[in-house]
Amino acid sequence: MDPKSVERWITTNRTPHRGHRWKAASFLGVDEVYLWPTVEKRAETASTSELVTYYPHRGAVPASLWSSLIEQASDQVEILVYAGLFLFDSHPDLPDQLADKAKAGTQVRVLLGDPDSPMIRQRGEEEGIGDDLAARARITRRYLEPAAQTPGVEIRLHDTILYNSIYRFDEDVLVNPHVLGAPAGQNPVLHFRYIPGARTFRHYMRSFDYAWERGRTA
Known part of the structure; x- marks a missing residue:
């Protein structure tokens, strides 16, 4: 700043x-x-004020929404996932976009699951995909390696029990809760937008910061 x-x-x-x-x-x-x-502390600080919309599963999130959030982000992009491979498969230029944004001053922080951690092995078993989740995390990390060479792009690995995947683009955040026994893609997605004085957006971003501080450089 x-x-x-x-x-x-x-x-x-x-x-x-x-x-x-x-x-x-x-x-x-x-x-x-x-x-x-x-x-102004708006009246929208009621419990549902920050909720833009709800999607019954991740596939219901429009591809155009992901694209617009990525393209329009200029201040912060923060991602907390185990693998998040779907996002990089559907946006093959995303690593380059993140690097370009970092060069323009955007803070980019990505937290991936440590593929060697017991937590990611356990989650793979719970989702019925075994070692495939760890493999997907390794692929995502490989995709991000070129972008990680750019100052301003930070990649860390975590071994937390992940209750939600978090995708933050400036003042919008998509939260994908993890339901025991179901792959992340089959679980709901909540779209929140930051409102001054309200709680939910900041609550999830504090969770991101908690995981970030406990992560290690990839």
Whole structure:
């Protein structure tokens, strides 16, 4: 974040763009309305306000939505999965897109399951695909290797018990809950959009940060 921009926010009482507000508030560990009280706490802070829509399974998410979220992201792209191979298979240029975005200043963080961890082996057994899940995680990691050479693209491995896959693009996040015994693709997807003062978006992103801090460099 540019120190001169921060100085202007303070000296001119300027309210920055929402993406910058989110980054500053996240860095300081506070809600953005604490830093900028003039930001309206809308009535949409009700429990369902952030929910854009619900999909009964991952295949029901329109391909056009994935594409538009990827293309329009300019501040942050954050992905937490075991493999997430479907996204790279359906968007073969995604590694290049992530690298280009990082060069333009977008923060890109991707967390993949450690294929050698007992957690990913257990999940593979629970989903009925055995070692295939670990193999898929290795393929995704291989896809991302060229992009990982770009400053601003960070790839880490995790060995957590993953309750949700998370796909964050700026102020939109797609959450794919994991249902015991079912592959991720058969489970629902929830589309949330960040609203100042509301809770759900920030709740899931804190979960991402928790996993990120415990991950290791790929």
